[in-house]
Amino acid sequence: MKNILLPTDFSDNSWNAIQYAIELFKDQKCNFFLLNTYTPTLYNFEFMKLNKGKVGLIETMNETSKNNIQEVKDKIENQFKNPNHTFSKISSFNTLISEIEELQEDYVIDFIVMGAKGATASKEVLFGSNAVHVIKNAKCPVLAVPSGFTFESPQEILFPSDYEVSFSEKRVQQILDIANRYHSRINILNAPYGCGLSKNQENNNQKLENLFKNITHLFHSLNGKNVTEAIANFQLGVRVNLLVMIKNKHSFFENLFFKSNINQVGFHINIPFLVIPYKL
Structure with a gap:
């Protein structure tokens, strides 16, 4: 059984990636982890200790995250009735990158599938900052799906x-x-x-x-x-x-993806992009 992580911010973009993942792995037994991370825009631990009201804010954000993830899970189960698939929910007061690192320590994550901003998104031309950081730091393959890309068989x-x-x-x-x-x-x-x-x-x-x-x-x-x-x-x-590319800092991938060419790459990419770490 594959363990597949599906980060979501409850946007159309992330829902599109979830649908793509469910279709891509429809014939395989999979446990999907629906993940939402949340932090206040400005967060400082000392500030939080001195402002008890902020604790209520975090509790509210947690409740909102859990409710929204349940809605996504219900939507999936209504739209895709696949006995091969199970879905777990994770709401975490954490940054996305830190949470993924912790999950990779606790579970064997085989894939991360997440939404991409697509080539038309303003300054985040490639996949948006979250997707770029996940691709750069993840220890497992990451599949980024451009916004609005409808699943098609990867012939x-x-x-x-x-x-x-x-x-x-x-x-x-x-x-x-x-x-x-x-x-x-x-x-x-x-x-x-x-x-x-x-x-x-x-x-x-x-x-x-x-x-x-x-x-x-x-x-x-x-x-x-x-x-x-x-x-x-x-x-x-x-x-x-x-x-598909293999991520290796000693190959062209590092310059291609993380340095000056990033805008050029993003301009041309309008299909799902699978990045495989060199060290698996």
């Missing part, structure tokens, strides 16, 4: 790689699981800049070939393009349903 998976990651079955198992369930084709995309692959990259390329040997897959190379351009150009010719 075409796009997997950009610079072949700097030493691939193993464990590191690509989530991709294999999805591809096997949905008879997907995996498109491995490399964007070299005018030079050939190093010996190490060739070895990692061959490892991927061996790992995907029982799955329909194609290797693609788009020369003279940076990764964001390559992803965008590829989507012009192929209807991609899922983008």
